[in-house]
Amino acid sequence: MHIPDGYLGPATCGFFYAIMVPIWALASKIVKKTLNAKQVPLLAIGAAFSFVIMMFNVPIPGGTTGHAVGGVLVAILIGPWAACIAITVALAVQALLFGDGGITALGANCFNMAFALPFAGYYIYKAISYNSPIGSNRRVIAAGIAGYIAVSVAASLTGFEFGIQPLLHKTASGQALYCPYGLNVALPVMLGEHLLVFGWIEALVTALVVKYLQKQDLGLLGDGRG
């Protein structure tokens, strides 16, 4: 789901940076108000977890790979605004140091994976778990469903951003300038592979860790207020 440099044209790249800058500013403002010093290690662990879980490339039939993002779990633990900052840092390190995701596409990648994904996941988790006890199975299921849907939302956004490129940028002879695949290909491929495989991986990771944290009763669940 990491869009590399060269797939999105300047208009799309600029657009998503322009959207992310106020989101990052708002996130720092909100986190500054709500975060206390004791939660800082958790913030660091969240970013590190997201960083390393994205390295677990899972091969699927058809010769391609994908991975979980871990962002829904991070949002459940520290709230969506703090998760936004944590995943942004993970994505920036991946792009700058490891060439995983582009520099020009960082705004778009952050919008998909550090904003849309943790927010969608967090509110789905909240809505389904509602007032159920912290230790209930309902919360484990809520975490799984939130992971599945949130990853699929992020994948659809990625597919959409890929897919509009041929509409925006073409040479006179009809050759694509950036991503050559239109919405009719990019959107179903991105959404499909995440609905079929990678969404389940995110669901499993999120639900299992929530289950583990319930059993350990570490007091980490239930205080993830944004």
Added chain:
Amino acid sequence: MKKNTARLWIGLVILVILSPLGVILPKYFKAGTAWGEWGADEMRKLVGYIPFGFDKLSTMWNAPLSGYIFKGWDEKGLGHLSLSYLASAILGIAITVAIMLFLGRILTKKR
């Protein structure tokens, strides 16, 4: 809180140790690049040409540890790939944690 996060740090270490699976499994099953993350050669194979804008932008940043693999270790077999991957996970996490602890200190500094 200290004891609580200790378990999470341990979990993180386990993930780091397992991280080479992220390169071993795709190699074993001969999986290619993730959809939409192809390089120039793969792009030419897929669509028959290298889009002009793609060609310009895709080479603008040369990441020091591109693909979590040391330079030139790509063709040296699974052992080298795994070692690169492991080192990348450790380095990436160290830098990510350092940035987050620094940011966390700024963000929790109340007026």
